[in-house]
Amino acid sequence: MTKVLKISKAGKSITSAEPRDFIFNSEFPSTLKIVKENKGTLTISASTYNTAEISHDLDYVPVAMIFVECNPGSGKYYCGIAKLPSGDTDRKSYVDSNEANTYVTDEKLYIRIVNTQASEITVKYYYYLFGETAEY
């Protein structure tokens, strides 16, 4: 007999057929588990770019999320590919949206950040790697 583990939300029935009613339900194919998360900094020379290379040992291409403080010291962490428009006050740097420059492989996460300033800057970033494959 197959055993099932379900945790329903308060006020919802354990027999509900609605996935949104559950905190956890082993009948669903998977959960988005965070297997790696960390912060980092990237120092970038004036008016050029640098790439953070984050190694992982997952041996598959994981689903990833990144957050970047494009304007150092602002406390604003942009989600995903923050390719800010030229007039944006936070565009001290931006994430290179070209898939050849910011991407994830079965060995590393690459985040290329472009410095728009005429002086060196150090940009903070944060990332999550999940226990699910991004390949299709």
Added chain:
Amino acid sequence: MGYKIKLAKSGSSYSTTDPRNLLLDSDETMLKFHSTTNDSIAITAGNTTGTCTVNHGLSYIPSFIIYAYGSDPFVQQLNDAGAILPVIPDVKSGNPYINAYANSTSVVVKIELPSKYNETTYTGNAALWEDSTDDYSIIAGKKVSTGTGSAVRFTNIAIPQGEDIVSAKFEYKNVETTATDDIKFKIYGIDEDNTASFDNYSNVNARDKTTEYNAKTQAASTSTFNFGDTWTDIVQEIVDREDWESGNAMGFVFNDNGSPNAKVIATETSEFDLEDVELKIVRPGTLTIKLRIIIFKDEILV
């Protein structure tokens, strides 16, 4: 002694080292839901940007994701541009920008369109000058006895009859003036439903003119510049004509208004291009981009 919980997928061992084989592992956290908010960004005609702020009350910087959706072509462009964060495609040139950040109080979503919403740019279909030589074509002012005016025409103006437009702005690029004195002139619309092609300046200048006009004083400029003016009321008068139809042509006439002799605003004939004559019209409307903002309790440790 600590306890661990692992729940393996069917057919997988709980001792697996591949996290993809586990449904639950107490060594691996999962993003914990904090809030979900349905909101929207409204960008009114003539504007390019909009923001949406959702306060989270967490007092630290949380992780989050957003989705933008809707049927408007601009929203479809957003999707093409990777609006569904945090997906990672390239942002296409000419598509809207969408960005979102979290700080210690809120999540802010920002959208910037590549051009003003509901603005259409029309380039000149024809330009006429009363006085044009190999060197200069006189737009306005008074060369001597002639050279006192000009006209421009735009075609395929897509505005329904009687619609209240938001704005109409004209620009004549790369023009010059003579030195020292102000140049004074008036700009009228041609008061016709669908003004015909231009033949010569005298005939065009003889066509009925709109009641609305702009009286302009252009200071002398020693360098090339772009002459710009707001023609909202003039264009509105033409659009309000009973038999105006979307797709018709409209024209405008420059007449001298007491400039000193030999004081003109002109374009260099050999350099002139109809692309240098623009009419930007903003029609009414609001672009609404629906947003779903999902905030997690998980902190971005900075």
